[in-house]
Amino acid sequence: MSNLRVPTMAELMASGETAEILFWVGCSGSFDDRAKKITKAIVKILNHCDVKFGVLGTEESCTGDPAKRAGNEFTFQMQAMMNIQVLDGYEVKKIVTGCPHCFNTLKNEYPELGGTYEVIHHTQLIQELIDSGKLTVQGGTYKGKKITFHDPCYLGRANDVYEAPRELITKLDAELVEMKRCKTNGLCCGAGGAQMFKEAEKGNKEVNVLRTEDALEVAPEIIATGCPFCNTMMTDGVKHFEKEQEIKVLDVAELIANAADL
Amino acid sequence: MISGIVFGILLVGSFGFFTWNVWKIRQNILLGRELDRTDNPKERWRTMILVAFGQKKMFQRPIPAILHLFIYAAFVITQIELIEIVVDGFSGHHRIFRPALGGFYTFIISFIEILSVLAFVATIAFLARRNLLKIPRFTMREMVGWAKTDANLILFFEFLLVTCIFMMNGADEVLYSRGLSHAENLGDGSFGFAVTQHIGPAFFGGLSDGALHVIERIGWWGHIVMVFVFLNYLPFSKHFHILLAFPNTYYSNLEKKGRFTNLASVTNEVKLMMDPTADPFAAPADGAVAEPQRFGAKDVTDLTWKSLLDAYTCTECGRCSSACPANQTGKLLSPRKIMMETRDRLEVVGDNIRKHGKEYDDGKSLLFDHITEEEIWACTSCNACVQECPVNIDPLSIIMEMRRYLVMEESKMPSELTGMLTNIENNGAPWQFSPTDRLNWKDE
Ligand code: SF4
Numbered sequence: 001m002s003n004l005r006v007p008t009m010a011e012l013m014a015s016g017e018t019a020e021i022l023f024w025v026g027c028s029g030s031f032d033d034r035a036k037k038i039t040k041a042i043v044k045i046l047n048h049c050d051v052k053f054g055v056l057g058t059e060e061s062c063t064g065d066p067a068k069r070a071g072n073e074f075t076f077q078m079q080a081m082m083n084i085q086v087l088d089g090y091e092v093k094k095i096v097t098g099c100p101h102c103f104n105t106l107k108n109e110y111p112e113l114g115g116t117y118e119v120i121h122h123t124q125l126i127q128e129l130i131d132s133g134k135l136t137v138q139g140g141t142y143k144g145k146k147i148t149f150h151d152p153c154y155l156g157r158a159n160d161v162y163e164a165p166r167e168l169i170t171k172l173d174a175e176l177v178e179m180k181r182c183k184t185n186g187l188c189c190g191a192g193g194a195q196m197f198k199e200a201e202k203g204n205k206e207v208n209v210l211r212t213e214d215a216l217e218v219a220p221e222i223i224a225t226g227c228p229f230c231n232t233m234m235t236d237g238v239k240h241f242e243k244e245q246e247i248k249v250l251d252v253a254e255l256i257a258n259a260a261d262l
Numbered sequence: 263m264i265s266g267i268v269f270g271i272l273l274v275g276s277f278g279f280f281t282w283n284v285w286k287i288r289q290n291i292l293l294g295r296e297l298d299r300t301d302n303p304k305e306r307w308r309t310m311i312l313v314a315f316g317q318k319k320m321f322q323r324p325i326p327a328i329l330h331l332f333i334y335a336a337f338v339i340t341q342i343e344l345i346e347i348v349v350d351g352f353s354g355h356h357r358i359f360r361p362a363l364g365g366f367y368t369f370i371i372s373f374i375e376i377l378s379v380l381a382f383v384a385t386i387a388f389l390a391r392r393n394l395l396k397i398p399r400f401t402m403r404e405m406v407g408w409a410k411t412d413a414n415l416i417l418f419f420e421f422l423l424v425t426c427i428f429m430m431n432g433a434d435e436v437l438y439s440r441g442l443s444h445a446e447n448l449g450d451g452s453f454g455f456a457v458t459q460h461i462g463p464a465f466f467g468g469l470s471d472g473a474l475h476v477i478e479r480i481g482w483w484g485h486i487v488m489v490f491v492f493l494n495y496l497p498f499s500k501h502f503h504i505l506l507a508f509p510n511t512y513y514s515n516l517e518k519k520g521r522f523t524n525l526a527s528v529t530n531e532v533k534l535m536m537d538p539t540a541d542p543f544a545a546p547a548d549g550a551v552a553e554p555q556r557f558g559a560k561d562v563t564d565l566t567w568k569s570l571l572d573a574y575t576c577t578e579c580g581r582c583s584s585a586c587p588a589n590q591t592g593k594l595l596s597p598r599k600i601m602m603e604t605r606d607r608l609e610v611v612g613d614n615i616r617k618h619g620k621e622y623d624d625g626k627s628l629l630f631d632h633i634t635e636e637e638i639w640a641c642t643s644c645n646a647c648v649q650e651c652p653v654n655i656d657p658l659s660i661i662m663e664m665r666r667y668l669v670m671e672e673s674k675m676p677s678e679l680t681g682m683l684t685n686i687e688n689n690g691a692p693w694q695f696s697p698t699d700r701l702n703w704k705d706e
């Protein structure tokens with residue numbers, strides 16, 4: 001059914017073409033049913049703007065982020081070195097990621113291991129596309145809608161990217177409402193540091209429920225995020241309060257793709 | 263004469279004891295592992311001036327920030343008056359700088375007095391916040407016993423110190439107006455200090471000359487003795503942050519917060535594994551054959567010196583814990599407690615080494631005896647604690663080092679994580695999906 005153009009780096013190489021940018025899809029974006037939709041939204045935008053990109057496809061492997069945050073430096077560095085070999089094999093210079101965790105690891109932790117690339121998050125790429133006039137979005141779909149943005153820790157505090165996703169939301173003519181804890185003070189969704197893969201320790205509440213309460217306070221129609229894990233956590237939080245009819249949890253890439261009618 | 267000698271003994275004794283205790287703390291901090299934080303001095307100075315001197319991060323919460331600023335400013339400015347007290351103490355003069363400095367002297371002392379009033383108000387407000395208002399971050403489970411006493415004691419000291427300043431200047435003002443002060447009489451009838459020219463006569467105006475002399479001396483000696491007590495109390499207290507905040511912010515992590523260190527020892531091994539032509543017996547490039555180090559941290563000596571400096575710098579303010587998602591949802595983890603335990607353990611380890619030598623092992627460790635695995639695993643690595651800390655402490659790096667120890671040295675971790683790691687190793691993803699299906703989304 002899909003009419004997405006998703007060339008792999010191997011295919012491009014075989015036909016003598018080069019990619020301007022590598023789209024690092026990430027494990028979640030490749031395998032998680034919800035996150036795959038975000039991946040496709042990003043691809044739609046890339047296709048629409050005729051960005052010459054490639055993916056690694058089956059040659060992509062976990063960046064090692066969850067292993068590193070769980071304390072297993074061996075597994076992390078094995079993954080990193082293997083990925084660097086593949087990336088260098090294709091002479092990759094610039095990478096866009098669909099996930100702040102991949103973004104952080106590739107950008108900050110690979111250089112010391114020999115892998116130096118220009119790495120950007122997909123919200124930054126979309127902003128570049130809009131700024132350079134390659135992509136135009138009209139308010140239409142989201143005009144006047146109340147949207148709040150949940151800062152992913154690994155995009156915000158970890159890498160000081162706060163504005164790109166917000167500027168995209170304002171491009172939609174939507175009403176951006178901030179939660180009381182936002183930007184540097186944003187509260188975690190509860191998934192980071194390998195928590196996504198384990199039960200939480202004993203406590204009196206789940207972190208994603210607490211964060212969803214923050215969001216509900218500002219009564220948004222949409223909770224926007226820029227991270228597949230935050231997306232899962234906030235979606236579960238919204239379900240916890242049985243609000244899934246009124247409040248949608250969407251990635252900024254999905255908002256843009258929908259608004260641009262892609 | 264006698265009082266000059268007493269003063270000299272007190273001064274030398276208290277500075278000596280203080281230096282000795284600071285030296286011990288320095289020794290303890292240097293027990294930590296190496297870490298290079300000497301790059302980019304310009305940015306480091308900038309950070310120190312903004313965060314420590316300018317208290318930039320305090321102003322995230324304006325009310326305590328302003329109260330804290332009053333005490334901080336009074337503390338810094340009062341040191342000027344202290345110079346005179348020391349000179350007077352030795353020389354037997356009284357207000358030796360006044361005749362020479364004239365109006366400027368009046369200005370300085372007035373400035374000190376005004377700040378002291380503000381500090382007085384702030385001290386009372388802080389005591390109320392800690393003891394009456396029950397603000398959650400001051401009543402968490404680690405804030406019992408010594409931690410609570412320490413916080414109140416400091417405020418009480420401050421209260422006494424300021425009271426002494428006003429007793430001293432107030433009584434002296436009345437004596438001066440009666441022409442009886444030991445200060446040189448300039449024939450102006452009043453010192454003209456902003457606060458005590460009013461409260462002096464109001465409080466002490468009706469007292470006899472003798473009583474006034476006694477009160478003035480109590481104030482003078484009380485002030486200087488409190489300063490000595492305070493100084494020597496610092497190394498045993500969270501209040502040590504007034505000094506360590508400066509080096510600690512200078513040596514801040516200037517990298518992006520998301521960047522965790524890569525263990526170099528692991529890098530070498532992984533390179534060997536990936537490069538079949540490498541000579542496993544080749545000497546490391548930098549020539550130094552490092553003694554095998556433990557992966558991660560079990561005890562304080564496995565942490566870097568910066569983490570240990572962090573521990574001594576912690577003000578126990580609890581901003582980190584009140585921003586921590588794990589702590590807010592009732593988990594055991596509290597980043598403040600991580601810092602307090604690290605300091606407590608380091609004190610013991612340092613004393614043991616001084617008493618019994620470097621190899622001594624008391625059978626205890628920071629992890630397990632002070633910090634539990636449950637605390638370590640509750641962290642989401644969200645960096646909220648690091649962001650919040652007004653003196654740029656990094657509790658997260660300690661937590662991560664302990665995870666490394668647990669996983670790489672003892673293979674101890676929540677069972678789901680074992681599965682996750684196996685998946686990454688076998689299928690290149692944290693879930694059980696086949697790597698050959700990675701691009702299937704394209705056609706779904
Ligand atoms: S990084 Fe860990 S300890 Fe620090 S605030 Fe986040 S969850 Fe708490």
Ligand code: SF4
Pocket residue numbers: 575576577578579580581582583597598601650651652653654655657
């Ligand atoms: S680590 Fe920083 S924020 Fe936390 S209690 Fe200590 S000084 Fe306060």
